[in-house]
Amino acid sequence: xxxxxxxxxxxxxxxxxxxxxxxxxxxTININAGEFVSVLGPSGCGKSTLMxxxxxxxxxxxxxxxxxxxLVNGPKTDIGIMFQDNTLVPWRTVxxxxxxxxxxxxxxxxxxxxxxxxxxxxxxxxxFADRFPNELSGGMQQRAAFCQAMIHDPKIILLDEPLGKLxxxxxxxxxxxxxxxxxxxxxxxxxVTHSIEEAVQLSNRVILITPRPGKIDxxxxxxxxxxxxxxxxxxxxxxxxxxSIQEVFHKYGVI
Amino acid sequence: MKKFIKWIASGWMLILFFIGxxxxxxxxxxxxxxxxxILPSPSEIVLKGSADLxxxxxxxxxxxxxxxxxxxIALILGVGFGIAISFSxxxxxxxxxxxVSIEMTPKIAFAPLFISWFGxxxxxxxxxxxxxxxxxxxxxxxxxxxxxxxxxxxxxQSTGASRLKTFFSIRLPAALPQCFVGFKYAAINATVGxxxxxxxxxxxxxxxxxxIVTGNMRPDLAFAGIFFLTVLGLTIFGFVTMMxxxxxxxxxxxKRINK
Numbered sequence: 001x002x003x004x005x006x007x008x009x010x011x012x013x014x015x016x017x018x019x020x021x022x023x024x025x026x027x028t029i030n031i032n033a034g035e036f037v038s039v040l041g042p043s044g045c046g047k048s049t050l051m052x053x054x055x056x057x058x059x060x061x062x063x064x065x066x067x068x069x070x071l072v073n074g075p076k077t078d079i080g081i082m083f084q085d086n087t088l089v090p091w092r093t094v095x096x097x098x099x100x101x102x103x104x105x106x107x108x109x110x111x112x113x114x115x116x117x118x119x120x121x122x123x124x125x126x127x128f129a130d131r132f133p134n135e136l137s138g139g140m141q142q143r144a145a146f147c148q149a150m151i152h153d154p155k156i157i158l159l160d161e162p163l164g165k166l167x168x169x170x171x172x173x174x175x176x177x178x179x180x181x182x183x184x185x186x187x188x189x190x191x192v193t194h195s196i197e198e199a200v201q202l203s204n205r206v207i208l209i210t211p212r213p214g215k216i217d218x219x220x221x222x223x224x225x226x227x228x229x230x231x232x233x234x235x236x237x238x239x240x241x242x243x244s245i246q247e248v249f250h251k252y253g254v255i
Numbered sequence: 256m257k258k259f260i261k262w263i264a265s266g267w268m269l270i271l272f273f274i275g276x277x278x279x280x281x282x283x284x285x286x287x288x289x290x291x292x293i294l295p296s297p298s299e300i301v302l303k304g305s306a307d308l309x310x311x312x313x314x315x316x317x318x319x320x321x322x323x324x325x326x327x328i329a330l331i332l333g334v335g336f337g338i339a340i341s342f343s344x345x346x347x348x349x350x351x352x353x354x355v356s357i358e359m360t361p362k363i364a365f366a367p368l369f370i371s372w373f374g375x376x377x378x379x380x381x382x383x384x385x386x387x388x389x390x391x392x393x394x395x396x397x398x399x400x401x402x403x404x405x406x407x408x409x410x411x412q413s414t415g416a417s418r419l420k421t422f423f424s425i426r427l428p429a430a431l432p433q434c435f436v437g438f439k440y441a442a443i444n445a446t447v448g449x450x451x452x453x454x455x456x457x458x459x460x461x462x463x464x465x466x467i468v469t470g471n472m473r474p475d476l477a478f479a480g481i482f483f484l485t486v487l488g489l490t491i492f493g494f495v496t497m498m499x500x501x502x503x504x505x506x507x508x509x510k511r512i513n514k
Contacts, residue, residue: 055413057409057412057413075413075415077413079413081410083406083409087406087407089428089429090505100425103424104411104416104420104421104424134505
């Protein structure tokens, strides 16, 4: 049986001639349905480029991406996406921003009112539904963006360093939110990050990307039980995973 | 009423400054023995101006019509071209550089030509106001519609929404704050365009009035005309600012000022 997502010899080169920048690849990756995969690498290694190419939001230079045997040749729409800089619009409230996702997809807002309330409650934002994004802290904004990205129950979730700008405590909290949602709904997640600990805590599998041009150094299966709470994070096995990944990047002189 | 008191309370320094300014003006004229045909006192301007009030009000109406008409036409053309240029790569490579280079020409220099082509009536004035207002509006509109964040672009692409839907739900509201930068700049320039056009060739309007009374050695009446021009300019600018508050109350830079 074929894999849910198959990335074959995918490569990206920006510009041409003397300005040519080899950003990523070639790389081949297979992802199963319901898997939580982290793409881990130093900044500038092309991991975001990879994510966007998988989502069909960026054309590849060569190679191909297939979802359930179907070739991707334009933006995929059954996805939820979250970036380091959130996609909340300042003229809508938190709730209005969540509804924006539904409106753009032509879904009926009435059918989703209960789900909107539930998802806001799950990230402790139910009291802030009618606030505007600029009235919220960075962490709250990112939690609102999380609700916006998930409300339509996407089968595939793409996270591009969504916690990059947050403080350590807030990161911890939102990681737990991600994990909770993933354990319940089992979407396929591609999580781009440069935090080793984050990758180990959340994923089934971590894909290590080399410095630019990003290639796959190796893949590491994380064999720890879910939910991965503080107890798991303090376990020797967790530390072992973190250490072995650190050694790889140390070898490249990244850390 | 409460709001008004609050406004007075917060603006008392400015009010004091204005009172002081006019008092200084009023009493420095006898003090320094300035002849009234050079600089009249504020009280004399009010006195002589009110004798000419009918004319001043009528001329304000004339200038207001030229200004507002020209401004609205510039607004429609500016936003229209701005959107067209933002979404068409051909126009962006042709019209856009053309507009940028014309922006460097002082538009007012065309005024005598338009008067000689179209005569003394309303049309040449409106054209000059359009010309003065169009460029700040169109250039800011282009900037506005091209500065959507990369993340929001990817977000709406991932929803599969139509271009029309994205335009009205994301692109247009996101562009409004920058558009209003152009609208406000144009609003300030609109009365300038109308006044200079009237200086050059017309038989009514505040610009015409000011140039005639100045020729007759009546600076008191010229100042009265300038006062009405200022009121007209402030009204137009105030209206645009009010529209900004109504249309984009969420805009951050406004919220900071209100605090």
